[in-house]
Amino acid sequence: MNYLSDIGEDALIQRLVRLVPLDPAPAAGPGDDCAVIDPGPDHPSLLLLKTDALVEHIHFLSAAAPRSVGWKACARVVSDFAAMGGHPQHFLVTLALPPQTPVAWVEDLYRGIGDCLRRFGGTLAGGETSSVPQHSAAVISIAATGSVLRHHLTLRSTAQPGHSLLVTGSLGGSRLTKHLTFTPRLKETDWLVSNFKPSAMMDLSDGLARDLPRLAAASGCGLVVERGALPVTAGCTVEQALGDGEDFEMLLAVEDERVAGLLAAWGEVFPDLALTRIGRLVEAGAGEALDGGWEHFSAGSA
């Protein structure tokens, strides 16, 4: 028998989506950072939908500050809306917690969600709480709606061979530093889609080595990474920058002739956040394969 541990998350999703009715005319294919719903031609904005989950022992340790866990649960979703060129709107919080969870822990969790919503402009619309058996892992799932102007929508699938690849910030070591406290790059993507709209964009949650091939495949391209150019977090190796995951930085593809102008303007607007060219997209079948990154049902970094 096949178990989840024998099959990758991407392969699993491909098998599952065949079994259920899908939107007959989706505004974006499955597998992008958010689902995109077109409410009709007279609406200037598209509806974005996203769900995500944090699991105790997997995404946070039991001893982690609950306010940071709440921030992370919410910020991961905000980051996905940012990656589409959009904004967060209405949030639903689903908690599955052991009965022996302190009420103060849950309140601090909600304070962290509130911190994130106040900073990035969403509101809580509803929620659900359920118990899990004693000693089962706590699960925090956040689903949300967002909104994106039609001409700001930025997919994974619309880049072309020859486009440059860039990343914000630095990569690697997140689990030791910022994975609970990272800043979703919403301010930056807002500026990007208004001024230098990328040809494709996604956020880096599972590591560049796993996420970049997803963007390249969605765009029908191969890829080349210039390892020497990677913005590696101080104290980390190139392998960590490729494989650690949970960077929550933005990966973007940009037409080559626009890169110099983008980098110059970026330096003016965001002097404290690096934007680094790390490689390029090439024809499908050319380029390189990347190893590493986070695999949800295996032992971890492959």
Add this chain to the structure above:
Amino acid sequence: MNYLSDIGEDALIQRLVRLVPLDPAPAAGPGDDCAVIDPGPDHPSLLLLKTDALVEHIHFLSAAAPRSVGWKACARVVSDFAAMGGHPQHFLVTLALPPQTPVAWVEDLYRGIGDCLRRFGGTLAGGETSSVPQHSAAVISIAATGSVLRHHLTLRSTAQPGHSLLVTGSLGGSRLTKHLTFTPRLKETDWLVSNFKPSAMMDLSDGLARDLPRLAAASGCGLVVERGALPVTAGCTVEQALGDGEDFEMLLAVEDERVAGLLAAWGEVFPDLALTRIGRLVEAGAGEALDGGWEHFSAGSA
């Protein structure tokens, strides 16, 4: 220290919603079956949002047929849209599963979700899968958007003293019979909101003894239940009808003078499903208290 097991779900929610930004102009107060978002006066429909979760050992046994578990996870959400007078639209499925889960189990779970979506008219928009530690309970969370015509929106909070209380179907014993295979009453609520719009409505998920006081409180009323009139499932006691929960029948309040006409018309349209008058709303402070029903963080039926 206070633990979740010391505090009821309703009290917990009241404490949590103070800690996060809420919609400043909600179309419905917190605590209804769904959140209601008003997209603006030029839209004929309101947006409904709902999230729900099934937890292994709590809402289904490990040996339960996964196709039924998928049906139940989806049908619970459909039932909530029905309770608002609305319809389901776009679904997000979040799975937190142990790595040793068979792929075939997950596929059957999705088949059950697909069965429900095809029958009641929703589509899958996206999802998320995460591992949980070995031997942790599986959690299946479904969030969804729905839609309701403005004049069909039916809340819990809009009934008045004197209105009659009615329920569809029979109550009690669900865990031994239909809790995995129940039929959400969408066809019936569709007909109700078009023909005999209730003054208030909700679906019965935690048992009449817990849910009816919620409707009464939301409407600022007291309540009287005529125990002899309760449509008790064959083989069950009145206590089970009040307290078992997971009936997923509809509870409605109707102006007294419309009850006879409603019951006559209902019998013509839905000859195979009972609609029973079980009591009435009274002035706040009058009437009775009800004991029992499902409490999520205590030992179960209180």
